[in-house]
Amino acid sequence: MERFIELRGVSKIYDGERVLDNIDLAIHDKEFVTLLGPSGCGKTTTLRIIAGFVRPDEGSLYFNGQDVSEVPPYKRPVNTVFQRYALFPHLNVFENVAFALRLRGTPENEVQRRVREMLELVRLENYAKRGIAKLSGGQQQRVAIARALISGPKCLLLDEPLAALDAKLRKDMQAELRRLQRETGITFIFVTHDQEEALSMSDTVVVMANGRIQQIGSPTDIYNEPQNAFVADFIGESNILDGVMPADRRCRFARTNFECLDAGFAPNEPVDIVIRPEDVDVVAPEKGMLRGTVTAVTFKGVHYEIIVDIDNFKWMIQSTDYVGVGENIGLYIEPDAIHVMKKSEFSGLFGDYSSFSDEMDEENGETEPSADGEAEN
Amino acid sequence: MTGAKAGASASVLTEKKEKTSLGAKLLNAPYLLWSAVFIVVPILMVVFYAFSETVGYYEISFTAGGREYVCELPAAEDLTLEGAKEQAAAQAGVSLADATFTHASLEYRSGGFTLANLKEVWSPASRRAMLLSFLYSLAATAISLVIAYPFAYALSRSGAKSQRIQMLLIMLPMWMNMLVRTYSWQQILENNGVINKALAFLGLGPATMLGTSGAVILGMVYNYLPYMILPIYTVMSKIDVSLLEAADDLGCNWLQKLWRLILPLSVPGIISGLIMVFVPSISTFYISQKMSNGMIKLVGDLIESKIKDQWAGGGLNVGAAMSLVLMVIILVCTFVMNRFSDDDGGGMVV
Incomplete structure (x- = not known):
């Protein structure tokens, strides 16, 4: 060609x-x-x-x-x-x-x-x-x-x-x-x-x-390999979190250490972490790597779209199993579900589902006003 | 089965239509009343006068020997008012010297149906005026189109700000009364007007412009040109830019773009413009009067002078007949022109 x-x-x-x-x-x-x-x-x-x-x-x-x-x-x-x-x-x-x-x-x-x-x-x-x-x-x-x-x-x-x-x-x-x-x-x-x-x-x-x-x-x-937060957010759904790379194949985000497949970053380099909603497994709280509270569930036909609050960051999870609003759940993330990106001009602009829809905004506005503030930063 | 279904849906449709048309009727009522009073009634009056004659008669009343006499005598060309008095007295068997006249006048009233007025329209003077009117307005319309089309095209292609200014310049003369504008042109074209003074300054002989066909046509073009520009401009500015880009993309040069795209798409505007210039041109009387110093008589002038004569000799009836014929000619012309626009009537007039 x-x-x-x-x-x-x-x-x-x-x-x-x-x-x-x-x-x-x-x-x-x-x-x-x-x-x-x-x-x-x-x-x-x-x-x-x-x-x-x-x-x-x-x-x-x-x-x-x-x-x-x-x-x-x-x-x-x-x-x-x-x-x-x-x-x-x-x-x-x-x-x-x-x-x-x-x-x-x-x-x-x-x-x-x-x-x-x-x-x-x-x-x-x-x-x-x-x-x-x-x-x-x-x-x-x-x-x-x-x-x-x-x-x-x-x-x-x-x-x-x-x-x-x-x-x-x-x-x-x-x-x-x-x-x-x-x-x-x-x-x-x-x-x-x-x-x-x-x-x-x-x-x-x-x-x-x-x-x-x-x-x-x-x-x-x-x-699968978006280069920055914009691409990750624009193509499909993504949870995009602030993280660091302490070493090759190790990353840390949401106050937790994870194994991943990415390498080649400077030690402790700040990065953006992308996790696709369909790559997260919902497990019992004690088995989860992360734990949070379900704030909204929407039935989408093939799956449920679940919004989970973990330390004031709203994750979107897609799961075929139903969970109720207010339930505590655990999240399990495989190393190959984690994609690490360099920081870019788009870092921090996308990837938090706090303001995902008007309906959820209202809910959040009443119960957790701080969540919106964080999303804007 | 399908037929019944179609019938049912058709009846639903008509019901719906009736509902909306009832509301529309109420909304239209003031307009309908207006057009009835100011459009339909005057036209009916024109038709009535065109097909009726005017009868003149002497109304005479007098007293003689303590008795009062009232008498009506048909007017005739060889009968004067005095003659009519004599005749009235004679008819009553009273000698003229004994009669004391309290009233004697020539009156007119509408008489019966006649085709004489239409015959009058076919008189040589009238035929000539109509032919002239037709030719002059045709020329004025054609010249307006030639000037307006490129102008409207350029206008529609220029920037928004420049479009506003140009539109203002087109509209500006229309803020002034048409009579004033025409009168101004008369002053300009006069034998000792601005142009001839300028010519004299250059050592060129005075040119007689006023009173020529050219001056009359100029007056028409000047007054009615905006009516040609505006509809064409409106249609052209509505042409989607992406159509022109598509034409570029497919290989049009500017001439092909004009001929294959812009011209066919602007036909409705052209038709409107043609009608809006042709109709007032063919019926004008003021422009021809002023621009020809009364030397060129168009059908409008003829109608005006006939109606000014009022009843005498049935002038109003002949004027009405001429107006009616002119109206029919305009209607036919309009119809023919509209035939050329196979469009759904977006830019159609009348």
Whole structure:
């Protein structure tokens, strides 16, 4: 796999604010890459820079090693599927898809053939004559994809394309997009704020926050080995605690010593400890490594979501066994359930479930006002 | 089975519709009353006058030999008021010298149904005025479109602050009365107006501008241009930026973008603008009067002068007939123009 698209030191400044700060990113051929992050993290700006709608203020963009920073959108081998599809309302499905071909004066019989092929690819063969307004959200989505794919781009850019769809349709379209990527054999760059979507679809996930890339990796890497508190919190649920590493494979947090699998930190280096809710075992208090009081239990179908107060830090535990509110329980944590991260700008911002929901806020507010104060620090 | 189901759901739908339309009716009541009194009734009056004649008669009363006589005589062109008095006395068998006239006047009243007024509309003078009106307003509409379209496009693409300022500049003249604006143009174009003075200063001969077709069309364009710009601008500024980006992405140059995207999407605005300039242009009388010094008579001028004649010779009836014909022409034109906008009527007028 060669580096197909590469951003080197790319920054973008709007009104004195760095919405993108020194981005380095290499995207390989035939990869399904997701730019993942909360709104305002710079993911859409990154996509628009690749598309050519935004010019970087610093840094350069390379396609196959060639600087394309000054090349207009239509001369780049990429096409975009816009967030709200941006279909041309005065044209029917066929003409929307045929748009790029018509611009180039492609012979009519070739237009007919290629549009039919495209509509077949997105499974809209029978909708050619349909007006855009008479299509469902999912169908409009498919038209937008077909329109973007017809000129044979090397890379398809998708800007939150599933955001406007309902949950069921979104699942279908996720599978559909993966299929399309396999069948067309081109690179897909997909922007989303939905971590589940990112994990289930991508070859590579690029997690962004505050205009910077926080982590690049495969979905399993990102989930199992988050590099900082932001990534750990944004991808899935995490309990993130202050800790230290007295020695390799030893860590200490919640006033308790634990064995872990991480190494390579300085002696007694302060670290962030990530423990996923599903990796904690609920045991009897006397058997637990940590002991706490259950403050809330929510039934989630597959499991219960249990909030446990341990020294004013609220843990989230997922367990298939029911425990009652107010019960004392013990927690058992295996060494491989503990993930140790370097301290970062995000340390202390995430990972305590004190303010997890409004309902719990109220409960906490009455019984333990100090818990909220700690969460803010 | 499905048919019954469909029927049931249809009846539910109509019930719901009735409910809302009842509420809507109550809300609409003041508007309906307003339009009945100020739109429907005047139109009916126009129709009535257009199809009826005016009858003139002499109303004469006099006393003779202690008896009172009241008499009505049909007016005729060769019958003067004095003649009518004589005739009235003669009819009563009273000698003119014995009669003491207490009242004698020429009166008018609406007579019966007639098509004579419409025939009058087809008179050469009237036909010429209508043709001129049609051609002038067509020219004014076309020129307005040519000026307004690029302007509206540039306006919709400029920054928010600059848009506000430009809008203000467009609206500013409209804060002044149209009569004042037209009168000002008359002053500017006059033989010893500003332009001719400037020309004289440059050693160029005085150019007669007032009274030409160009001056009349200029007056129309100047007065009604904002009505062309605004609807087009509104439609253009509503075009989603991502549509333009999509066009860029798919390989449009600016001309293709204009032709394949912006133009078709702005058709409703164009149609509104065409109608809003064409309709007041074709029926104007003040602009043509001032800008031509009364030398060019458009149909509006003709209607005005006819109605000013009031009853004499049935002027009001002929004026009403002309107005009616003009109204039908405008209606047909509007209908034809609206045909071109296959849209759901977003920017439709009338």
